[in-house]
Structures are given as structure tokens and as C-alpha cells.
Amino acid sequence: MIKRYFASAAMIAAGMLAINTAKAAVLNLDNGSGTVNGALFATTDQQPTGTGVFDPFLTIQNSPWEQGYNSGSGNFDTKREPVWNHEIKFSDMTVTTIGGSQYYGFTVDINEPNGAKAGISLDAFQVYTSSSLQNSTSTNSSGFFNGSLGTLRYTLGDNAVTYTDTRHGSGSGDINIYIPVSAFAGAQANDYIYLYQRWGNSDSTTTTQGGFEETSLIRGVTPVPEMSALFPILGLMVAVGSTHILRRRRMARVSA
Numbered sequence: 001m002i003k004r005y006f007a008s009a010a011m012i013a014a015g016m017l018a019i020n021t022a023k024a025a026v027l028n029l030d031n032g033s034g035t036v037n038g039a040l041f042a043t044t045d046q047q048p049t050g051t052g053v054f055d056p057f058l059t060i061q062n063s064p065w066e067q068g069y070n071s072g073s074g075n076f077d078t079k080r081e082p083v084w085n086h087e088i089k090f091s092d093m094t095v096t097t098i099g100g101s102q103y104y105g106f107t108v109d110i111n112e113p114n115g116a117k118a119g120i121s122l123d124a125f126q127v128y129t130s131s132s133l134q135n136s137t138s139t140n141s142s143g144f145f146n147g148s149l150g151t152l153r154y155t156l157g158d159n160a161v162t163y164t165d166t167r168h169g170s171g172s173g174d175i176n177i178y179i180p181v182s183a184f185a186g187a188q189a190n191d192y193i194y195l196y197q198r199w200g201n202s203d204s205t206t207t208t209q210g211g212f213e214e215t216s217l218i219r220g221v222t223p224v225p226e227m228s229a230l231f232p233i234l235g236l237m238v239a240v241g242s243t244h245i246l247r248r249r250r251m252a253r254v255s256a
């Protein structure tokens with residue numbers, strides 16, 4: 001297992017696709033892992049079963065798109081407060097080392113139907129720290145959260161990550177997200193960590209259906225990305241020009 005981990009880390013470092021641009025781009029996880037604004041996104045075949053084992057702190061569900069953040073009082077499309085949707089603290093997070101770099105990791109359990117509705121997109125992902133409880137529900141004209149939850153530590157920006165859910169429904173991880181430890185400089189052990197996510201707005205093939213999407217902490221156990229994540233097909237990376245993507249996304253927002 002250790003050997004496999006080191007092989008995985010090296011291969012991720014060698015094959016990782018990087019998006020570091022102010023223009024909107026899409027990372028398609030069906031083609032492999034990649035980075036967006038310094039965060040690593042990779043598929044996982046982690047297989048604990050049942051919500052109690054997965055131990056989520058963020059639960060979101062709606063259709064055709066959904067958004068929310070981890071708060072015990074709930075907001076937007078969150079569910080199951082406060083047991084499976086609640087604040088966490090900076091001290092709850094543990095470091096995972098990948099390819100010699102240190103990250104705080106999150107695992108998302110996607111729950112989409114089989115077949116034509118299996119696609120899903122992550123269209124906003126923000127991580128904040130705050131010394132006090134936050135409850136903003138400010139939105140823009142599209143209904144998308146545009147408030148603040150404290151000190152912004154990471155944002156996906158205008159980029160998106162897409163994925164096709166062909167796994168085992170609820171209770172197993174689908175996507176691992178690793179935020180560099182360096183993004184949390186100065187954070188205090190008692191600071192709250194807020195994760196905001198918005199899913200389903202990229203285009204008509206990535207809207208949200210089915211069960212809830214739930215997120216848990218990666219507690220210092222280095223998950224092994226599945227083999228398909230280790231051999232990204234560089235040529236298929238969808239670094240499409242911003243104009244095309246933005247037009248599609250605008251259309252999706254209008255239709256949503």
C-alpha cells in the first residue's frame with residue numbers, strides 16, 4: 001500500500017494538469033486528475049459504506065443545481081443539520097502529503113443517477129476561515145451565493161470541474177480535493193472552516209439530480225487515486241477558450 005502510494009504521488013506530479021488562469025476553464029475528471037488555482041482534484045475509489053462511516057460535515061441536495069455551505073443552522077440547499085451539516089474547526093483538519101507537498105484534503109461523495117443524468121459539475125468551491133460563526137445568504141441576480149464567510153483561503157474562481165458518477169451511490173467517495181496547507185497561513189486552531197460548494201451549472205449534461213452530495217474530511221490517511229486518475233490524457237484536457245465556456249455557462253444559468 002505504501003509502495004502504491006509513492007507510485008501514485010509521483011505519477012500525479014508527472015501527469016497533473018494545471019489550470020492557473022483568470023479565464024474560465026473546465027477540468028474534466030473523467031480524463032484524469034488536475035489542479036485548479038493550486039488545489040488538486042482527483043477521483044477516488046474509497047469504499048467505506050454508510051453515512052456514519054463517511055462522517056460528512058456538508059450535505060447539499062437540489063435539482064437542477066444546488067449550493068450551500070457547512071453550517072449547523074442550514075442555508076440554501078443544505079440538508080440534515082446539524083448532524084451531517086455543521087461547522088468544523090481548523091484543528092479538525094489533518095495534513096496529507098502528496099508528491100512532497102502538504103495539503104488539507106476533502107472527499108466528496110457524489111450521488112447522481114445512472115445513465116444520461118450521471119454527469120455533474122462543480123461550478124463554485126470556496127474555503128474560508130473565521131473566528132466567529134457565519135450565516136451570510138447574499139446572492140447575485142442568478143441566485144448564486146456572493147457573500148463572505150470570513151477570510152477566503154481558496155476559490156475555484158470562474159473555472160469548473162466536471163465528473164461522471166458511475167460509482168456506488170451514497171457512502172463512498174468520488175472526488176478528493178486537496179487545498180495547499182500554505183493557503184491557511186495564520187489560521188488559528190479554533191477558527192471555523194467554511195466550505196461553500198455550487199454544483200450543476202456548467203451545461204445541460206452536468207445538472208444535479210438524485211441523492212445528496214456530501215463532503216467529509218480526509219483525516220491524514222493518504223487515499224490511493226484509482227488508476228484512471230493517474231493516466232490523464234493530456235490532449236483531451238478541456239482547456240476550451242473562455243468565450244465558449246462562458247457562453248455555455250451563461251445559457252445554463254438562464255435555463256436554471
Ligand SMILES: [Ca+2]
Nearest residue numbers: 109110169172
Ligand atoms: Ca458516490
Ligand SMILES: [Ca+2]
Nearest residue numbers: 111209210211
Ligand atoms: Ca445529486
Ligand SMILES: [Ca+2]
Nearest residue numbers: 117118119207
Ligand atoms: Ca446529473
